[in-house]
Amino acid sequence: MSKSERTRERLAGAALTLFERQGFEQTTVAQIAAAAGVTEMTFFRHFPAKHEVLFEDPYDALVADAVAAQPEDLDPLRRAVRGLRQAWSRVPEPDGDVVRRRVRIVAGTPALRGEMWRNNGETERLVAEQLIRxxxxxxxxxxxxxAVLAAVTAALLEWSVSEDTPLGDAVLTALETVEGGRDE
Structure with missing residues (x-):
């Protein structure tokens, strides 16, 4: 792991701890930087804004490609569900504790819920554009x-407050529900 990656990880860890302890809105970038042992400028080299610590989604292209790989004779909903299911099967299960903490903070902070929807908007746009193409x-x-992104978001939010369901199971349940309860 490079020095930059270690610094980013320290910043993210410090931010999560502070967000959990004192709340997202009450935590400043200066506090996060100090807890990580770096300057505020270093924080902004890694994250353009404080909320960016919580929103990391490197899977947009993978999802769009998986939707494109589905048979074109399927209806758009089924293509989107199957594409998301296929994309999910290609990525390793994320570190559940870190992801759960991030999503739990978002779920408990009304100001961040809108940011979650904006973050999902890019994936939604890419999926829709692929289907239209x-x-x-x-x-x-x-x-x-x-519909598919709303279902996955609902699953993430529910999963974040439950300790007994693996993230993959929550996502697959959401996709099966959208698809009408089919288990293919």
């Missing part, structure tokens, strides 16, 4: 993408 009507594509 492959021949789906724009409204059908946008509704399918929105």
């Amino acid at each position: 492959d021949g789906a009507r724009p409204l059908s594509a946008k509704v399918a993408a929105a």
Whole structure:
């Protein structure tokens, strides 16, 4: 791990601890930087804004590619569900504790819920655009993408406050629910 990656990890860890202890809105960037042993400028080299510590989503391209790989004769909703399911199967289960802590902070901070939806908006846009490129009507594509992302978001929020469900199971349950309870 490079020095930059270690610094980013220290910053993220310090931020999570402070957010949990005193709340997201009450925590300053100066406090996070001090807890990580770096300057505020260093914080901003790694995260453009305080909330960015909580929103890391490197999977957008993977999701869009997985949707593109689905048979074009399927309806947009089924293509989106299967694409997301396929993308999920290709990524390793994330560190559940860190992800759960991040999502729990978002779930408990009303100001961050909107940011979560904005963050998901990029994935939703990419999925809808892929479906449209492959021949789906724009409204059908946008509704399918929105429904799938809303389901996954609901699963993440619910998972964050439950200790007994693995993240993968929560996501797959959400996708099965959107698809009408099918288990394929």
